[in-house]
Amino acid sequence: MIEDAISFPRNSDDWLTTLLIGAILSIFSFLLVPGLILQGFLLRVARAGANDEVEPPTFGNWIELLVDGVKAFIVAFVYGILPAMVFVAMISVLAGGAVFSALSGNAGAAAGFGVLIAVVVLVMLPVFLLIGYLTIAAQVRLAVTGDLGAAFQVGTVARTAFNADFFVGFLLGVIVGIALSIVGSLLVIVLVGLLILVYAQISMYYLFGRGYGKATGDSSRA
Template sequence: MFQEAITYPRESDSAVKTIAIGGALLFLSFLVVPVFFVLGYIVRTLRSVLNGEAEPPVFDDWGDLGMDGLKVFAIGFAYSLVPAVIALAAVFASGATLGLGGSGSGTGLAVGLIVLAATLAVTVISLAVAYVLPAAVVAYVRTDSIAAAFAPDELRQYAFSRTYATGWLVAFGISLVAGVIIGVLNAVVIGALLAPFVTFYANVAGTYAIGTAVRDMPVLDAGDETPDAQPAA
């Protein structure tokens, strides 16, 4: 799967053009709006892989790309609120503890324990979100419903599937490789210019890995408690 995922972004006559556009959009991500188009392209890529299409899609129908990207951004933002709320609660708890206890050693220890517990909780939950979020995007793409991205039954069949876990690990491995490449490129001045293109390529490859992993899984209807068939092992 890893080799197929790595080569997938190149399996098109318009591959160079697509990667150039995607990288340029990420380069302009500080403008925010270009990010929606990149996310929309990732959604289109996932939909293409789920449909069994051999070649990656192209950048066109920009309105649809933007809308899909905006929806996926909203899904990701909603998931990111969980660790953010925990971190914010820890800040308030630390401030309240300091306010009530003064600057004594006992107060410092209490604040330290709060910060440590919050850090561990945020780390664990952030990892869980990173694992579940692609499954949420898959659920949205397969049903065209944002609600499906938060449906426990829909998410459960992916999160507890070995095939999804394998696809996720492959995508994670690709992102690590991309990080190393970007680190090497950053050693030279031109590296900062090439990093967005490497990032885009890695995201498309990772999307292929996850898409192929879940392609044969059943889509749950609203109200279903369990999938009609067991996920492939």
């Protein structure tokens, strides 16, 4: 699958144009709308991967891309909001306890609160990694089905996420994405690096989609 993923972004006559548009959207992603459009495009890439398509998608139907990007954002927000709220609440309470203890001159209690903060961070780190993993699975399900509600069918999303085929696709996607991103980051000063970073994202989401397709056999948009 790695060879397919690396060659996939180039399997189109317009591949350089696609990378250039993606790079421009990345540059202006701080304006939010360009970033959402790019995310919508990456969902389109994931769907192509799930369908085992040979040719990559291109930018077009911008409103659809924007809407899909908004949907992807909603999925990420909903999946992440509860653990984030729990984390912030716990850290706030413990930090308040540490400050109060320090101001009261109780150094031992302040140190104890500090240890508890460190424990919470260590415990929540794998939780956030798991949430991120489930979010990717949910977003790919959204891409394939075209149904926002399907992304919140947590039982189905979890079964897909914990399927070996999806995990392999996800893991390979992360590896390829990181490897290409390192190259792109080193070359970003000469601008071609921006194209490589978009290339990395396309390859990564293609592998996410391939993993989903193999895990579920669901290779068509409902």
